[in-house]
Amino acid sequence: MNARRAGLVIFLAALAATLLAGAGVLARPQTTLPQTILDLNRDNRLEPAPSEGYVVRDDLGQALQGREKRRQELIFFAQMTDLHVVDEESPLRVEYLDRLGDPFTSAYRPQEGLSSQVLDEMVRQLRNTVSPVTQRQIELAMTTGDNSDNTQLNEARWFIDALDGGNQINPNSGVEGTCGTTPDGSIYDGVRGGNEYYEPDRSPGAETGNDDEDGPGYSPNQAENEREAQRSNAVRDFPNLFEDMNKPFQTLGLGVPWYGIFGNHDGLVQGNEPRNQALEQIATGCVKVTGLSSEDETRLRALAQGGLTPQESMTADTILLEAMENTTANPTPDLSTVVPRDDRRKPLRKIEYIQEHFKTTGRPVGHGFTAQNLATGQGYYSFRPKPGLRFIVLDTMAENGGSDGNIEDAQFHWLHRELQAAEANRELVMVFAHHSLETISNPPASQFPPGDQGGDPSPVVHYGETPFGERAPTPCTLSDPAAEPTPDETLKCLFLRHPSVISFVVGHEHDNRIRPVERREGAGHTAGGFWQIVTASHIDWPQQSRVLDLVDNRDGNLSIIGTIVDHAAPPEPGGAPAPSSGTGQTREAVDRLASISRELSYNDPDANNGEDGRSDRRGGRDDRNVELIVRNPYAAP
Secondary structure, eight states: OOHHHHTTBOOOHHHHHHHHHTOTTSSSOSSTTTOEEEOTTSSSOOEEEOOOOOEEEEEESOOOTTHHHHOEEEEEEEEEOOOOBOOTTOTTOOGGGGGGOTTSGGGOOTTGGGHHHHHHHHHHHHHHOBOTTTOOBOSOEEEOSOOBSSOBHHHHHHHHHHHHOSOEEOOOOSOTTGGGOOOOSOOOOSOOOTTTSOOSSOOTTGGGTOOSSSOTTOSSOHHHHHHHHSOOOOOOOOTTHHHHTTSOEEOOOOSSOEEOOOOHHHHEETTTEEOOHHHHHHHTSSEEEOOOOHHHHHHHHHHTTTOOOHHHHHHHHHHHHHHHHHHHHSOOTTTEEEOOOOGGGOBOOHHHHHHHTTSOSSSSTTTTOOHHHHHHOOOOEEEEEETTEEEEEOOOBOTTSOSSBOEEHHHHHHHHHHHHHHHHTTOEEEEEOSSOGGGOOOOSOOSSOOOOSOSOOOSOEEOSSSOTTOSSOOOOOOOOTTSOOOTTOOHHHHHHTOTTEEEEEEOSSSSOEEEEEESSTTOHHHHOEEEEEEOOOSSSTTOEEEEEEEEEOSSSEEEEEEEEEEOSSOSSOOSSOOOOBTTBBOHHHHHHHHHHHHHHHHHOTTOOBSOTTOOBTTOOGGGSSEEEEEEOTTSOO
16 A cells, blocks of 8 residues: 555544444454454454544545545455365365465364354354445355365355354264274264364363373474464363364354355365265265375375475376375275265266255345356356445356366357447446455366366356466457457456446455556546455354445445454354253354364364464455545546
8 A cells, every 4th residue: 555545544433332332242243344353462462452443445446535424335245165064074175185284284273163154153243243334234145166175065154054044054974883983972073182173172281281182283382383383372161162063053143145155165175186986985984084105295295395386286186186086095094084975975067056045035036056056067146235336246266176267268258248238238247256366366277187066167268457477468459348258358458448347345365455457557546446345254264254335425325344354253262162052052152163163273283374474364454444445437537
């Protein structure tokens, strides 16, 4: 942010007071405007933190005086992204990769089994959040992908049922007694302890810095973590946590329309692999792979030296897939274990994933997906939430595999026609997708075996702004909105020649990040452009969402007012868990579990929490509570 814009940082005390006045129905403030959550005293425990006012960013328009009094609200809605609702007991999990270090560390998180409780607490918070402009509640919610973690049926049902509400979620999986297992009274069959993973029940030797149960970085002893993992964290014990997090609970639901969007984890196994019958057999089978041969570990470590290129990442995934298939077919005690099986762990084809959105008690039926989506397995669509406003949803998942995205040619041309229609109707356009411009870079060619998940594995794709393997963005050569796209046109270039586009709202990066994209370099105030809005995830620190007000300042400019939301669970988990009721976990128990998840996410030895030389996924001040000014494309010059 330059010096001139830095002078526009404002703290809206009046708005904060208004929000506090309306927050009586919740124990926690509705947004981070009056109060957020941080580790203020660096003791690895979280507490209430001071308010965060708005930063006014006028890169793409003019912040004219008196606009607060002139404003007209166009829409107020929520963005939820990267929910990563996880079946942490599934044989498709690859937690053992975590020991290899970067870039494999997202394979295991100590808090991942608490994802359904975090989602429920975020739903409750958003249901009660009101607009800082109008004091009205959210009108709808957009979920920008990676709603499930491993494209499994049970994960998809858990997140749909949580958003719909009025359902009981049972986060446990695995049918006890199957696969020759003997029911033992325990409902948790995932990884724990063993001097490799987090063990919440006990940490023997932690007092002396010789914890021989928790893995490196997961001890409650900070000095031991500094020695073993070079992190100044302390992961305290929560006895019986793994059992408690797998008990059922009742959901409330958003109570407003919500819309689904494909992320790479919603259509690809582990967010990378095209699903196939072999992977389905692993997911619904009796063998859980727990390690790799020394040969395969050596090959993966060699690939990862200095970080994985996209091509090396595909090679690594191929090695991993072959190892999983071989170990599952020929299980050995040192590399695998027998677990109860569960048919609900089936990884879904794209059409099947879309079909689940039609099995709903929420609104609208299909949650944005249409009969056309059901027929094609493609997840792009559009709708008009209000007169004069069009929401366009893209499907950026790369069907051939890979964690980053691309847009096949047919969808790109459809998008062009949608933008033309919007401009003919003088509609403002907000575009939604999972991947950012920078991460829509996946090539159509893939080293993965062909999958059977459906969709459009087209050999002709478009990128966000920079093609695979190149450093410089592709120059924009077209300017006429009527011109048909060329094969090498990027999404950024298409947006820039269509003045209706004012924002691109995405996830995938697990960070809060906001970027202005000028329609004409150096002429943002007069020529406008669009804002790329990236929001953090539920699975990683800081476990936040964002609410967005779109307002017409009626002075030739629009404002997108973005406000960050912490979920409703308290900063401090407190003492012993509340007892279960006849319908499962009590509300107090779910509150506590979600609070534990946030604390664990902050203390995860792989967390980007702003400590130990790491970046902070919260982003900077100008990535969180913001007023984004953009020129109204339909205003008189």
